[in-house]
Amino acid sequence: MSDSPVITDVKVIPVTGYDSMLLNIAGAHSCFFSRVLLVITDSAGHSGVGEIPATQVVQKILQNAAPYLIGQKITRLNALVAELHQRDLRDEHPDMQPFPQARAWDLERHYNAVAAVEAALLDLMGQFLNEPVAELLGAGKQRDEVPVLGYLFYIADRQRADMPYQPGRQDQHPWYHLRHQQAMGIDEVVRLAEAAQDRYGFKDFKLKGGVQRGETEIETAIALKKRFPEARVTVDPNASWSLDQAITLCRGMGDVLSYVEDPCGAENGYSGRETLAEFKRATGLPVATNMIANDWRQLNHALQLNAIDIPLADPHFWTMRSAATIGQLCHEWRLTMGCHSNNHFDISLAMLAHLGASAPGDITSFDTHWIWQDGQYLTKEPLQIREGKISLPDKPGFGIELDWEKVEAANRLYNSLPVKDRDDTVPMQYLIDGWQFNPKQATLLR
Numbered sequence: 080m081s082d083s084p085v086i087t088d089v090k091v092i093p094v095t096g097y098d099s100m101l102l103n104i105a106g107a108h109s110c111f112f113s114r115v116l117l118v119i120t121d122s123a124g125h126s127g128v129g130e131i132p133a134t135q136v137v138q139k140i141l142q143n144a145a146p147y148l149i150g151q152k153i154t155r156l157n158a159l160v161a162e163l164h165q166r167d168l169r170d171e172h173p174d175m176q177p178f179p180q181a182r183a184w185d186l187e188r189h190y191n192a193v194a195a196v197e198a199a200l201l202d203l204m205g206q207f208l209n210e211p212v213a214e215l216l217g218a219g220k221q222r223d224e225v226p227v228l229g230y231l232f233y234i235a236d237r238q239r240a241d242m243p244y245q246p247g248r249q250d251q252h253p254w255y256h257l258r259h260q261q262a263m264g265i266d267e268v269v270r271l272a273e274a275a276q277d278r279y280g281f282k283d284f285k286l287k288g289g290v291q292r293g294e295t296e297i298e299t300a301i302a303l304k305k306r307f308p309e310a311r312v313t314v315d316p317n318a319s320w321s322l323d324q325a326i327t328l329c330r331g332m333g334d335v336l337s338y339v340e341d342p343c344g345a346e347n348g349y350s351g352r353e354t355l356a357e358f359k360r361a362t363g364l365p366v367a368t369n370m371i372a373n374d375w376r377q378l379n380h381a382l383q384l385n386a387i388d389i390p391l392a393d394p395h396f397w398t399m400r401s402a403a404t405i406g407q408l409c410h411e412w413r414l415t416m417g418c419h420s421n422n423h424f425d426i427s428l429a430m431l432a433h434l435g436a437s438a439p440g441d442i443t444s445f446d447t448h449w450i451w452q453d454g455q456y457l458t459k460e461p462l463q464i465r466e467g468k469i470s471l472p473d474k475p476g477f478g479i480e481l482d483w484e485k486v487e488a489a490n491r492l493y494n495s496l497p498v499k500d501r502d503d504t505v506p507m508q509y510l511i512d513g514w515q516f517n518p519k520q521a522t523l524l525r
């Protein structure tokens with residue numbers, strides 16, 4: 080019936096790199112960030128790869144899925160992904176019991192695992208068909224370059240932490256030094272933006288908020304807009320502002336903020352979808368989210384309430400194909416597609432690029448944390464951000480090749496870590512003793 084290659088090997092490889100002491104509502108980024116690579120090899124001798132956020136649960140889910148995948152034809156991609164979506168791997172595998180948080184109610188880990196499998200299979204399919212992954216998504220490849228934004232953070236003083244944060248390098252572009260230095264003031268954040276703009280050519284900027292007083296964060300956004308008048312500027316306090324506060328801070332700010340990301344969330348018996356709908360009505364500002372429309376059912380409710388304009392369709396939990404479908408839906412329904420991110424390596428950079436290349440019509444610049452990791456490559460010819468865009472390589476699949484020496488070194492670093500999963504409250508203790516997460520209180524207001 081078919082000459083499809085079959086899956087011969089599945090490898091789950093956790094990898095770690097270095098990060099700066101970036102602040103967000105959950106605390107401070109550790110000096111380490113971790114991801115999981117899923118590498119699937121087929122009988123044609125090709126390897127496909129997917130990258131997702133690292134948790135111990137997701138690794139277990141993927142290890143449990145491996146025997147099921149081996150021997151399957153790669154052309155069963157659609158059916159395999161649908162089947163994995165439905166399997167409750169925890170119940171099938173008693174060794175998931177030490178992870179009570181897995182699968183049954185922590186759906187995001189399950190989605191991450193399925194997303195990794197789908198990405199690796201798409202990479203293999205692209206190589207089998209000699210087409211880039213973007214051609215296999217949605218309406219096929221729509222563009223060769225994908226706009227991305229300069230994702231800015233307030234940066235804490237790493238020297239206060241007894242952790243091996245990197246000091247930065249002085250022998251390269253100033254960005255590679257500045258990204259490791261404290262940046263809490265408005266001028267320092269503008270300086271960061273200037274360096275990032277000079278290095279990567281960004282047209283647009285996003286400021287991670289939920290850290291300082293809302294007024295200070297809005298003043299920072301105003302300063303960014305003043306410095307880069309043509310830029311689309313946004314701020315993302317991760318729903319930490321109350322609805323009233325969000326309206327007070329953002330009303331009349333249409334000439335500064337092109338859109339606002341998750342300005343408020345659930346409060347006083349009202350859901351985040353309801354408060355965002357009220358925020359939109361009160362301010363007239365477009366709203367983006369990666370917090371209240373993260374699966375089809377949530378997206379349906381968000382759209383029925385007219386709560387959002389820009390779904391940030393992250394392929395690491397939506398999966399590449401579902402995120403591409405959101406791109407098509409946004410185009411048809413006059414919404415705007417964007418993409419959320421977390422700290423990531425260059426495999427995810429390729430995933431974002433192929434997703435963005437498949438999206439029809441206008442999209443807003445995609446989020447990427449890559450500028451905080453740039454230089455820590457796991458592929459031989461990593462994609463680059465130039466003039467604020469990522470160009471797609473003219474190669475099949477994702478068009479990337481793993482550098483196994485680097486992957487093995489990053490895996491050794493992961494294995495050496497005493498704490499494996501992300502926990503931003505730990506480094507935060509060096510800044511504020513006894514600090515605890517409060518989703519409604521800015522990080523430094525304690």
Ligand SMILES: O=C([O-])C(=O)C[C@H](O)[C@@H](O)C(=O)[O-]
Binds near residue numbers: 101287317421422
């Ligand atoms: O847009 C967002 O909400 C994010 O990028 C989530 C991330 O976890 C961000 O808050 C971070 O890296 O600290």
Ligand SMILES: [Mg+2]
Binds near residue numbers: 317340341419
């Ligand atoms: Mg966000």
